[in-house]
Amino acid sequence: MDIPALIGRQRAFFKEEQTKSLGERLKRLRALRDAVKKHEPALLAAVQKDLHKSEFEAFTTEIGLVYKEISHALSRLRSWAKPKRVRTPLTHWGSKSYIVPEPYGVALIIAPWNYPLQLALVPLVGAIAAGNTVVLKPSELAPHVSSAITAVIADVFEPEWVSVVEGGVETSTALLAEKTDYILFTGSTHVGRIVMTAAAKHLTPVTLELGGKSPCIVSGDADLKLAAKRIAFGKFTNAGQTCVAPDYVYVQSGVKDAFLGHLAAAVKELYGDDPLRNPSYTHLISDRHFARLAAFLRDGRVVIGGQTDASQLAIAPTVLDGVDWSSPVMQDEIFGPVLPVLAYDRIEDVYEAVLARPKPLALYLFSSNRELQQRVIDRLSFGGGCINDTLMHFASSYLPVGGVGESGIGSYHGENTFFTFSHQKSVLRQATWFDIPLRYPTSKAGLAII
Numbered sequence: 001m002d003i004p005a006l007i008g009r010q011r012a013f014f015k016e017e018q019t020k021s022l023g024e025r026l027k028r029l030r031a032l033r034d035a036v037k038k039h040e041p042a043l044l045a046a047v048q049k050d051l052h053k054s055e056f057e058a059f060t061t062e063i064g065l066v067y068k069e070i071s072h073a074l075s076r077l078r079s080w081a082k083p084k085r086v087r088t089p090l091t092h093w094g095s096k097s098y099i100v101p102e103p104y105g106v107a108l109i110i111a112p113w114n115y116p117l118q119l120a121l122v123p124l125v126g127a128i129a130a131g132n133t134v135v136l137k138p139s140e141l142a143p144h145v146s147s148a149i150t151a152v153i154a155d156v157f158e159p160e161w162v163s164v165v166e167g168g169v170e171t172s173t174a175l176l177a178e179k180t181d182y183i184l185f186t187g188s189t190h191v192g193r194i195v196m197t198a199a200a201k202h203l204t205p206v207t208l209e210l211g212g213k214s215p216c217i218v219s220g221d222a223d224l225k226l227a228a229k230r231i232a233f234g235k236f237t238n239a240g241q242t243c244v245a246p247d248y249v250y251v252q253s254g255v256k257d258a259f260l261g262h263l264a265a266a267v268k269e270l271y272g273d274d275p276l277r278n279p280s281y282t283h284l285i286s287d288r289h290f291a292r293l294a295a296f297l298r299d300g301r302v303v304i305g306g307q308t309d310a311s312q313l314a315i316a317p318t319v320l321d322g323v324d325w326s327s328p329v330m331q332d333e334i335f336g337p338v339l340p341v342l343a344y345d346r347i348e349d350v351y352e353a354v355l356a357r358p359k360p361l362a363l364y365l366f367s368s369n370r371e372l373q374q375r376v377i378d379r380l381s382f383g384g385g386c387i388n389d390t391l392m393h394f395a396s397s398y399l400p401v402g403g404v405g406e407s408g409i410g411s412y413h414g415e416n417t418f419f420t421f422s423h424q425k426s427v428l429r430q431a432t433w434f435d436i437p438l439r440y441p442t443s444k445a446g447l448a449i450i
């Protein structure tokens, strides 16, 4: 594919202003929803082939989120797109002030493989809603979903408006070498740095949705049984290949054994006696990921799970005890179904450990103590998270999803996706039937206008 030519055609098409027409944007969003519906069986099959994801999980964590983002945008786009009247200071008497959202132009979206469908299409919805053209690069590690997405997009958009460019690192590098007007990248912190460096060359603004080690704190006063179930769900959905999955658990020492007992029961309840044979349990994406994760099983004492099947790229939901911060499993984001459980006596030690490391993408606290809940929110910096739950903040159209520090820059979901892909243009409309002389150097009185 001739990437410079494609971006050139999109730029020319953007200038024609069809993508800016509100009526056209709404029409295309409806058409996108209909195309996803039409291709639903193919999309579900593709997710199954790439990740062994069950229909239930593919619907609740992928396609369902795309429908939700589209219907949220369809019902609110008219209001988001309206110029917003704001106050005008007295010094500007006679004028009116507005903020006008305008599309950037050609947007580049680079997606990862772990939720290959929704992490490509949810940003796309906002980029289209805002009036941009889009070059979308799905992940080469989920090739079936990548080509299924290509088919959906080809049904709805001419390539000047939205093009899917399939390929791996070389393709991504070639896309980043061109000047685009906005980049939304979802992936690892390491590649996020590469993306930002490339964007800096063209001064292209970026949203970086990255990863990190997201802590999950279980206080002694928590409802342990419920905590264990919600943590098992948050960690082992998609076999732990979730950016906002709890990476590790910090449990108060006195309740550790009880918590582990509940966790074992929850894993059994959710995934059965033999998760490797459970059709509802997702597998890993590649041999490389399998080998990396299987090696972690030697880093501690396996207290739950531990079974592996290299031929299926599957590792059972596994919990490790006897791990500390020097263990290899505690160095980087795990991104798989291995959950180390650490113990703490004083919550201050947890604060210290979390604060000593890069700011996480997510943080979860299980506690019934309101004071502790508030203290954790105030004391620790993290992209987003839940009190007494896991993952669910990600699935709300009303909460911005994004990291902080090394876990990301910017956010999206719901109206945030629209505003992420919109420049906020300030406009002051001044009256001409009078002219206050105070601003001019000829004025004796003078006036500070700023």
Ligand code: NAD
Residues within 6 Å of the ligand: 110, 111, 112, 113, 114, 115, 119, 137, 138, 139, 140, 167, 168, 169, 172, 173, 186, 187, 188, 189, 191, 192, 194, 208, 209, 210, 211, 212, 242, 243, 244, 333, 335, 361, 402, 403, 408
């Ligand atoms: P990745 O960074 O390896 O790849 C992401 C995308 O970047 C892919 O499309 C890939 O082709 C491209 N890419 C890879 N190397 C590149 C390079 N050198 N130059 C240019 N482009 C390159 O990430 P991944 O393995 O697909 O996804 C896993 C990571 O993504 C985890 O760290 C996870 O936490 C993070 N993630 C974050 C979110 C979020 O919402 N914050 C969501 C999902 C995943």
